[in-house]
Amino acid sequence: MPKITIDGKTIDLPAGATILQAAQALGIYIPRYCYHPALSVSGTCRMCAVEVDKAPKLQIACATEIADGMIARTDTAAVKKARKDVLEFLLANHPVDCPICDQAGECSLQDYYMDYGLHKSRVAPEDKIQRSKHRAAGRYLVLDNERCILCTRCVRFCDEVTKTNELTVSGRSDASFIDIREGKSLDNDYSLNIAELCPVGAFTSRDFRFKQRVWFLKRIKSVCTGCAAGCNIEVHYNENTVYRLMPSPNPETNTWLCDRGRMTYKALQAGDRLRKAFVKKGSMEIEPAIRHAAHLLDEAARKTGPESVVVLGSPYLSIEDNLALAELAATSLKTSNLCLDFPREQGVKDGILINKDDAPDANGLKLLKARYAGLDQGALIELINSGRIKLIVAEARALSSLKEKLRELSNIETVILAVTKSDLDFESACVLPYAANFETEGHFVNYKGLLQKTTPSVAAPDGVKPLWTVLSKLSSCTGAPIRLEDAAELRERISEFIK
Amino acid sequence: MIEIKKVNNRPLNLLERIYVWEIFKGFLVTARHFFVNLFCPGKIITIQYPEITRPLEHAAKRRTRHRLKMRANGTPKCVACFLCATACPAFCIHIEAGEFTSSQVEKYPAVFDVDLSRCVMCGMCVEACPEDAIAMDTEVIPGGVLKREDMYLTRNKLLQNMPGDPSIKGAANRLA
Numbered sequence: 001m002p003k004i005t006i007d008g009k010t011i012d013l014p015a016g017a018t019i020l021q022a023a024q025a026l027g028i029y030i031p032r033y034c035y036h037p038a039l040s041v042s043g044t045c046r047m048c049a050v051e052v053d054k055a056p057k058l059q060i061a062c063a064t065e066i067a068d069g070m071i072a073r074t075d076t077a078a079v080k081k082a083r084k085d086v087l088e089f090l091l092a093n094h095p096v097d098c099p100i101c102d103q104a105g106e107c108s109l110q111d112y113y114m115d116y117g118l119h120k121s122r123v124a125p126e127d128k129i130q131r132s133k134h135r136a137a138g139r140y141l142v143l144d145n146e147r148c149i150l151c152t153r154c155v156r157f158c159d160e161v162t163k164t165n166e167l168t169v170s171g172r173s174d175a176s177f178i179d180i181r182e183g184k185s186l187d188n189d190y191s192l193n194i195a196e197l198c199p200v201g202a203f204t205s206r207d208f209r210f211k212q213r214v215w216f217l218k219r220i221k222s223v224c225t226g227c228a229a230g231c232n233i234e235v236h237y238n239e240n241t242v243y244r245l246m247p248s249p250n251p252e253t254n255t256w257l258c259d260r261g262r263m264t265y266k267a268l269q270a271g272d273r274l275r276k277a278f279v280k281k282g283s284m285e286i287e288p289a290i291r292h293a294a295h296l297l298d299e300a301a302r303k304t305g306p307e308s309v310v311v312l313g314s315p316y317l318s319i320e321d322n323l324a325l326a327e328l329a330a331t332s333l334k335t336s337n338l339c340l341d342f343p344r345e346q347g348v349k350d351g352i353l354i355n356k357d358d359a360p361d362a363n364g365l366k367l368l369k370a371r372y373a374g375l376d377q378g379a380l381i382e383l384i385n386s387g388r389i390k391l392i393v394a395e396a397r398a399l400s401s402l403k404e405k406l407r408e409l410s411n412i413e414t415v416i417l418a419v420t421k422s423d424l425d426f427e428s429a430c431v432l433p434y435a436a437n438f439e440t441e442g443h444f445v446n447y448k449g450l451l452q453k454t455t456p457s458v459a460a461p462d463g464v465k466p467l468w469t470v471l472s473k474l475s476s477c478t479g480a481p482i483r484l485e486d487a488a489e490l491r492e493r494i495s496e497f498i499k
Numbered sequence: 500m501i502e503i504k505k506v507n508n509r510p511l512n513l514l515e516r517i518y519v520w521e522i523f524k525g526f527l528v529t530a531r532h533f534f535v536n537l538f539c540p541g542k543i544i545t546i547q548y549p550e551i552t553r554p555l556e557h558a559a560k561r562r563t564r565h566r567l568k569m570r571a572n573g574t575p576k577c578v579a580c581f582l583c584a585t586a587c588p589a590f591c592i593h594i595e596a597g598e599f600t601s602s603q604v605e606k607y608p609a610v611f612d613v614d615l616s617r618c619v620m621c622g623m624c625v626e627a628c629p630e631d632a633i634a635m636d637t638e639v640i641p642g643g644v645l646k647r648e649d650m651y652l653t654r655n656k657l658l659q660n661m662p663g664d665p666s667i668k669g670a671a672n673r674l675a
């Protein structure tokens with residue numbers, strides 16, 4: 001293996017590695033714009049220049065492969081001058097729009113200018129080349145050509161990752177600019193990654209635009225529950241509001257994040273977010289609604305026996321919440337009509353991330369099925385269609401997923417658990433809200449069998465509690481509590497599933 | 500200039516301990532003020548603030564009530580960059596950004612509130628502004644109001660140009 005020395009530190013790396021990668025392994029930071037670890041090397045920005053012994057001039061670290069005995073330096077006067085000069089070139093026609101630029105605060109131009117530049121501009125503002133500003137680019141993006149430094153990261157992303165080739169560099173030399181190819185529009189399923197990988201404020205997100213300055217945002221790692229891929233995310237929030245979701249790269253799950261996943265936080269603020277319960281279409285405080293639901297359960301069990309009640313698990317719920325549902329059936333209602341069987345087709349749909357299964361926890365549900373057994377889905381549907389069932393307790397999306405197979409539900413009463421009104425597909429006697437995945441901790445098993453948990457970042461609306469708490473209260477009202485009152489009890493009970 | 504006065508803590512002498520003479524001296528001071536105020540009102544030291552104020556000197560003028568400057572076309576110069584709110588040590592500036600669709604200056608403050616009851620008049624907001632959009636040169640000293648709301652300035656109360664404005668400083672101005 002070639003041995004390379006950078007700034008006096010030596011490392012062995014396999015042939016083919018570049019100086020930039022070697023420096024990274026040694027903990028030496030080399031500034032870069034066009035290099036991105038997940039994209040091909042283009043060497044357009046020249047920001048990463050380093051001095052290499054015996055080379056006649058500076059070499060770019062991102063594209064120069066290491067050779068045995070190579071000695072490179074990143075701290076010489078020539079390197080410092082090169083960085084300063086490259087920055088001056090990049091900023092020559094730059095509008096320095098920072099006050100109206102969403103990138104400010106996480107912009108490499110700002111950061112490197114403070115670290116390596118600090119030059120006075122030699123181009124008067126009125127002499128700078130003006131280009132198109134805030135051009136709409138697809139559903140989620142806005143393009144500002146003046147701010148672009150032509151690193152081509154965005155072009156390479158569309159060519160190499162999504163393979164949709166929407167972007168290209170048009171024009172020549174200092175008149176070149178990023179353009180959308182004719183006849184195309186930038187609306188692939190991963191377009192928001194471009195706003196993120198653009199090192200400057202040329203591509204910005206229309207959704208996040210002007211909502212919040214990035215330096216106010218707090219960050220916390222969590223897991224996306226948009227599909228079975230289980231991508232790791234970073235939730236950016238401030239003052240009890242989530243503003244955006246970013247990927248938190250994990251070799252086991254994801255480098256990028258799909259647009260739909262990035263928008264999952266919208267459910268929190270949606271106009272149809274349930275903050276109160278609904279009983280016969282009338283809004284009601286949550287506590288009395290839980291008592292009402294318990295009354296419905298008691299009535300059904302008293303009149304037609306516990307076997308006339310069905311409880312459905314849900315591939316959309318965390319292990320915690322499904323456990324509470326299973327316990328509700330087994331301990332509290334004493335019915336054997338529990339269904340935890342939701343077979344779903346899984347696998348990467350587009351060769352990148354998005355999974356065929358849009359439910360995040362079908363595999364977590366299988367763990368519970370191994371312990372609680374319950375009905376097969378076929379048997380359940382037959383049972384419901386047979387007309388012997390008087391009451392269904394279910395999470396909204398799980399019940400909707402069976403919609404096609406079920407006959408009219410109009411003479412069956414339902415207690416439905418939901419986060420937003422738009423999830424509701426059926427008329428229901430009683431709808432109980434619960435805390436969304438950004439508001440409570442929950443364990444999910446992705447399509448590969450990886451167990452991960454979400455972290456709460458914001459508080460649920462007043463009075464809205466995690467589903468397991470809601471179900472625990474519900475069970476106490478029926479007189480046979482499932483005893484899941486606090487986090488400690490919950491932890492003990494799910495420990496067997498989350499080993 | 501604050502002068503230092505050394506207090507002489509010697510024991511009281513007989514005349515002072517008798518008390519009556521000292522009381523009489525005190526009355527003389529009160530009586531002098533009474534007659535001066537009665538016959539020569541020009542010499543009264545007390546000012547009837549807030550109805551009457553003293554003219555401000557030099558830099559003190561730059562620590563008075565805020566205003567937001569306007570461009571020649573009447574739009575606010577402020578672009579809701581949040582730098583003043585970030586610099587403010589009293590957390591009394593509340594901004595919500597809006598998006599201009601008609602102007603090249605994409606951004607404007609849809610909401611811009613300054614809570615003067617929390618403001619410490621430090622001037623950091625003026626210092627921080629990259630657009631030269633906020634100033635504290637109205638020469639109005641906040642305070643002496645009867646309602647709390649009167650200490651709460653909203654965007655429309657803040658927007659006010661002074662003679663000589665609009666200035667042309669600020670990066671976003673080229674787009675206006």
Ligand code: SF4
Binds near residue numbers: 109
């Ligand atoms: S890209 Fe935006 S934040 Fe970065 S230097 Fe340019 S205007 Fe400022």
Ligand code: SF4
Binds near residue numbers: 152
């Ligand atoms: S738009 Fe951004 S990512 Fe694309 S070339 Fe310009 S600076 Fe690079």
Ligand code: SF4
Binds near residue numbers: 583587590591
């Ligand atoms: S003067 Fe100081 S305290 Fe008052 S708004 Fe400005 S920065 Fe805040």
Ligand code: SF4
Binds near residue numbers: 580584627
């Ligand atoms: S710093 Fe200036 S431009 Fe920025 S928000 Fe404050 S007043 Fe507006």
Ligand code: FES
Binds near residue numbers: 032045047048
């Ligand atoms: S990072 Fe090496 S040339 Fe851009």
